[in-house]
Amino acid sequence: xxxxxxxxxxxxxxxxxxxxxxxxxxxxxxxxxxxxxxxxxxxxxxxxxxxxxxxxxxxxxxxxxxxxxxxxxxxxxxxxxxxxxxxxxxxxxxxxxxxxxxxxxxxxxxxxxxxxxxxxxxxxxxxxxxxxxxxxxxxxxxxxxxxxxxxxxxxxxxxxxxxxxxxxxxxxxxxxxxxxxxxxxxxxxxxxxxxxxxxxxxxxxxxxxxxxxxxxxxxxxxxxxxxxxxxxxxxxxxxxxxxxxxxxxxxxxxxxxxxxxxxxxxxxxxxxxxxxxxxxxxxxxxxxxxxxxxxxxxxxxxxxxxxxxxxxxxxxxxxxxxxxxxxxxxxxxxxxxxxxxxxxxxxxxxxxxxxxxx
Amino acid sequence: xxxxxxxxxxxxxxxxxxxxxxxxxxxxxxxxxxxxxxxxxxxxxxxxxxxxxxxxxxxxxxxxxxxxxxxxxxxxxxxxxxxxxxxxxxxxxxxxxxxxxxxxxxxxxxxxxxxxxxxxxxxxxxxxxxxxxxxxxxxxxxxxxxxxxxxxxxxxxxxxxxxxxxxxxxxxxxxxxxxxxxxxxxxxxxxxxxxxxxxxxxxxxxxxxxxxxxxxxxxxxxxxxxxxxxxxxxxxxxxxxxxxxxxxxxxxxxxxxxxxxxxxxxxxxxxxxxxxxxxxxxxxxxxxxxxxxxxxxxxxxxxxxxxxxxxxxxxxxxxxxxxxxxxx
Numbered sequence: 001x002x003x004x005x006x007x008x009x010x011x012x013x014x015x016x017x018x019x020x021x022x023x024x025x026x027x028x029x030x031x032x033x034x035x036x037x038x039x040x041x042x043x044x045x046x047x048x049x050x051x052x053x054x055x056x057x058x059x060x061x062x063x064x065x066x067x068x069x070x071x072x073x074x075x076x077x078x079x080x081x082x083x084x085x086x087x088x089x090x091x092x093x094x095x096x097x098x099x100x101x102x103x104x105x106x107x108x109x110x111x112x113x114x115x116x117x118x119x120x121x122x123x124x125x126x127x128x129x130x131x132x133x134x135x136x137x138x139x140x141x142x143x144x145x146x147x148x149x150x151x152x153x154x155x156x157x158x159x160x161x162x163x164x165x166x167x168x169x170x171x172x173x174x175x176x177x178x179x180x181x182x183x184x185x186x187x188x189x190x191x192x193x194x195x196x197x198x199x200x201x202x203x204x205x206x207x208x209x210x211x212x213x214x215x216x217x218x219x220x221x222x223x224x225x226x227x228x229x230x231x232x233x234x235x236x237x238x239x240x241x242x243x244x245x246x247x248x249x250x251x252x253x254x255x256x257x258x259x260x261x262x263x264x265x266x267x268x269x270x271x272x273x274x275x276x277x278x279x280x281x282x283x284x285x286x287x288x289x290x291x292x293x294x295x296x297x298x299x300x301x302x303x304x305x306x307x308x309x310x311x312x313x314x315x316x317x318x319x320x321x322x323x324x325x326x327x328x329x330x331x332x333x334x335x336x337x338x339x340x341x342x343x344x345x346x347x348x349x350x351x352x353x354x355x356x357x358x
Numbered sequence: 359x360x361x362x363x364x365x366x367x368x369x370x371x372x373x374x375x376x377x378x379x380x381x382x383x384x385x386x387x388x389x390x391x392x393x394x395x396x397x398x399x400x401x402x403x404x405x406x407x408x409x410x411x412x413x414x415x416x417x418x419x420x421x422x423x424x425x426x427x428x429x430x431x432x433x434x435x436x437x438x439x440x441x442x443x444x445x446x447x448x449x450x451x452x453x454x455x456x457x458x459x460x461x462x463x464x465x466x467x468x469x470x471x472x473x474x475x476x477x478x479x480x481x482x483x484x485x486x487x488x489x490x491x492x493x494x495x496x497x498x499x500x501x502x503x504x505x506x507x508x509x510x511x512x513x514x515x516x517x518x519x520x521x522x523x524x525x526x527x528x529x530x531x532x533x534x535x536x537x538x539x540x541x542x543x544x545x546x547x548x549x550x551x552x553x554x555x556x557x558x559x560x561x562x563x564x565x566x567x568x569x570x571x572x573x574x575x576x577x578x579x580x581x582x583x584x585x586x587x588x589x590x591x592x593x594x595x596x597x598x599x600x601x602x603x604x605x606x607x608x609x610x611x612x613x614x615x616x617x618x619x620x621x622x623x624x625x626x627x628x629x630x631x632x633x634x635x636x637x638x639x640x641x642x643x644x645x646x647x648x649x650x651x652x653x654x655x656x657x658x659x660x661x662x663x664x665x666x667x668x669x670x671x672x673x674x675x676x677x678x679x680x681x682x683x684x685x686x
Contacts, residue, residue, distance in 0.1 A: 131397045135617045139663035150654035312428040319493040326487030334468040
């Protein structure tokens with residue numbers, strides 16, 4: 001009915017190559033952006049910002065980052081938590097060393113620092129493949145967390161070993177520190193998400209993204225047809241870590257405010273990010289969003305239903321959450337290995353023919 | 359002999375003993391990887407689950423008591439009996455076999471011919487599921503496990519070494535028992551795979567799934583068998599770790615340490631798992647002893663992984679692993 005290409009004429013190559021070739025998709029995309037920018041900031045309250053929206057946006061960035069590495073380039077990483085910690089600590093060090101620097105630049109610089117660290121830990125990927133690499137990235141996870149815990153320079157010799165974000169403003173509005181209002185938190189995260197998702201989408205459909213996918217599908221064959229594995233793998237590590245680093249910086253500075261590294265960026269966070277992209281869909285930007293939304297909403301929903309609705313103890317709800325998450329992952333791998341993104345694609349295919357299927 | 363050297367020797371010995379415990383977990387990984395090409399991340403959680411179940415049976419806990427209480431508002435927790443250790447172990451073994459059958463029926467069967475990485479992620483899902491399931495079934499509080507294994511300092515070694523060097527070594531008797539049991543386990547597994555019908559079938563499947571199918575070996579039976587054996591190894595590892603440090607969630611994290619052990623030894627080699635475990639055990643204890651104080655301690659958290667990482671760069675297939683040959 002509404003969802004078809006008929007009558008939507010493409011008169012230039014540019015039109016033909018656009019991200020959303022179907023009119024309905026395009027308007028939906030603009031509508032989502034408009035709601036995100038113009039409606040939600042006025043309707044948001046502290047609960048929604050803290051429990052749902054801000055973590056969703058930040059995890060979406062992390063999931064896109066991991067999806068670039070694992071979904072597009074095929075290098076499984078269990079070090080996401082560690083790289084997020086790098087972003088957070090780089091952000092903290094830059095914030096305290098250059099108080100004059102705008103927080104937006106600080107976060108971006110933190111992303112670049114993480115990209116550097118990511119390339120360093122990505123170097124072994126040239127020799128090590130598959131599971132061996134997955135375990136090797138665990139080295140990054142445990143080593144980085146230990147480093148930030150044990151070397152006092154990273155937390156500015158504070159007595160508690162924690163780092164906490166001082167207040168920084170954008171256009172006079174505080175976005176970090178205790179004075180931050182919910183909408184400011186939300187807006188700064190949304191800004192980063194929109195720009196980064198746009199960048200990721202365009203990177204992955206360009207030359208560099210194609211070389212990543214070639215490496216993922218079969219690295220030796222890719223090398224033979226002229227893809228440089230060194231450049232492809234390391235660039236995937238760099239771009240992925242850049243995203244993850246920004247997510248870590250926002251997670252620390254905007255969302256949590258104060259961080260103890262082992263707790264905030266432990267191995268559990270690495271698995272959380274991995275689950276997001278499995279459930280959302282490997283190799284899909286939309287999938288990263290869907291997965292992040294799912295994994296952020298599920299605990300909130302379970303908690304509200306079980307603890308709030310049925311009056312069960314919280315620890316039981318937490319165990320049930322583990323059980324459900326584990327079961328869902330297995331279920332998705334069996335029923336739909338390409339995740340929520342593939343379900344969405346199927347729905348769209350069906351919609352094109354609706355209401356007159358063959 | 360100088361004190362420093364004696365300390366180092368004691369640390370090395372203790373490292374060897376810890377290494378044996380790592381090897382026990384790693385052994386389960388190798389078995390499943392060899393027979394089905396699945397990198398079974400859930401092995402550590404299997405050990406935790408086995409230990410939880412064992413304690414539960416021994417203490418006569420009511421399964422799912424927490425959940426039942428929450429739903430029906432009852433106050434049940436124990437049946438009020440205590441099972442002897444051997445009976446509880448047998449019952450737990452039965453549960454592990456049942457688990458193997460269920461895993462084969464509901465997970466593996468549907469994932470035949472999938473890419474290894476998908477299977478790996480499925481086992482991560484299984485690990486989370488089992489962890490939540492175990493917690494709901496038996497409760498998440500830290501439990502003590504006692505199946506009658508000897509514990510505490512070994513006086514004989516303490517006295518002998520005191521006579522020799524003038525300094526008594528501290529060796530836990532549990533570690534000695536663990537070493538003996540690990541040795542028995544490895545020998546019996548080797549005998550099983552070399553000399554019995556099912557053991558040979560298992561090796562055939564490891565060599566080539568399709569060829570094994572075509573000569574009439576049931577793949578499904580072999581998978582159930584190998585997961586049961588892995589469950590058994592997990593139970594042994596769970597008993598050892600549980601007796602040493604209590605049955606708690608961190609058990610599954612300790613099991614993560616088995617991963618670098620595997621990478622060092624090679625995924626496909628049983629002796630590799632043992633040697634790798636010993637190297638990691640000794641390496642991390644010595645590193646903590648010699649370098650640890652200089653860099654702030656607690657290096658045991660990451661040393662194993664970094665060692666494996668550096669090692670792999672030079673030898674990607676591990677010490678005893680089969681050479682990785684890639685074709686287009």
